[in-house]
Amino acid sequence: MKRTGFAEASCPVARALDAIGDVWSLLIVRDAFDGLRRFGDFQKNLGIAKGMLSARLHRLVELGVLEPVPASDGSAYQEYALTKKGRDLFPVVVSLRQWGEANLYARGEVHSDLVDEAGQPVGKLVLPSRAGRPLTWSDTRVRKAGARKR
Amino acid sequence: MKRTGFAEASCPVARALDAIGDVWSLLIVRDAFDGLRRFGDFQKNLGIAKGMLSARLHRLVELGVLEPVPASDGSAYQEYALTKKGRDLFPVVVSLRQWGEANLYARGEVHSDLVDEAGQPVGKLVLPSRAGRPLTWSDTRVRKAGARKR
DNA sequence: CTGTCCAGTCTTATTTTAGGACCAGTCTGA
DNA sequence: TCAGACTGGTCCTAAAATAAGACTGGACAG
Secondary structure (H helix, E strand, C coil), X not given: CCCCCCCCCCCXXXXXXXXXXXXXXXXXXXXXXXXXXXXXXXXXXXXXXXXXXXXXXXHHHHHCCEEEEECCCCCCXXXXXXXXXXXXXXXXXXXXHHHHHHHCCCXXXXXXXXXXXXXXXXXXXXXXXXXXXXXXXXXXXXXXXXXXXX | CCCCXXXXXXXXXXXXXXXXXXXXXXXXXXXXXXXXXXXXXXXXXXXXXXXXXHHHHHHHHHHCCEEEEECCCCCCCEEEEECHHHHCCHXXXXXXXXXXXXXXXXXXXXXXXXXXXXXXXXXXXXEXXXXXXXXXXXHEEEECCCCCCC
């Protein structure tokens, strides 16, 4: 029997990880946010094995994160564009980036930066309460759904 | 020769994924936010193989995401508590949760919810510009560091 | 046409993971 | 107090995922 994974979990975190919780998928999405669209561009940029890339792209298309579109330069080739569902991953990529920046670099070590149109570094992600007050981990808790599995 | 992974990448997203970009690590962290602290509790709740859990916990400790602390109930056993670095992962877990909620559930399907102390559902994560204006994916770009690898 | 580029598929070797069996200290209650 | 259960692992094996590269067939440029 096949292992189900977490695709049916009642916890959205588990489901999300089941869908895109591997290194390559998220790196592909990150590159897509940077404007990459072609198989060869992803492959070159990531150094990923072609079979892996092929499988990941197909899975992301199947999930509705990417969609195949005709090449923007008029050639007969194909490109992969982020869908709405894919663009919705923006906060995921940004949160990983901010955690990495804050916790994984030695002082003085350089890294790429996320900036706005004016070239200004962006602020930190904020989780607002319904009333607009910023919340931290200690201000929140998870209210479980009825189901047993998480 | 050993594969280096992305531990030295100049892109913080790649480094972050190299550190905690696997399903189990993030589920463990999610459970830690829910208050779980003991080996057996994680094991029961996740249904993870003990060897895997052991390896993951040790890695998270080594990374400084968790730290081993004496059991809070006075017994001789050990617990694992989130460090500052671990608590910094809060936005990562929340962003995954929100993406999952919005994109992975059929209408009417129930899931657990993140609520504040008053029991109110929380708002969506917001990325503010330095000036405080909310930014979306199309308002930002990545400014590369000097290095070649990403 | 010919050679090169693009976007894959297929194959094989290696690494990782899942699932259990096993084990040594800790605690509990009869 | 000591038998049995609980805790927190380690170790083994089988199965699955991944890396690396050879191979392929259509697109395109000269």
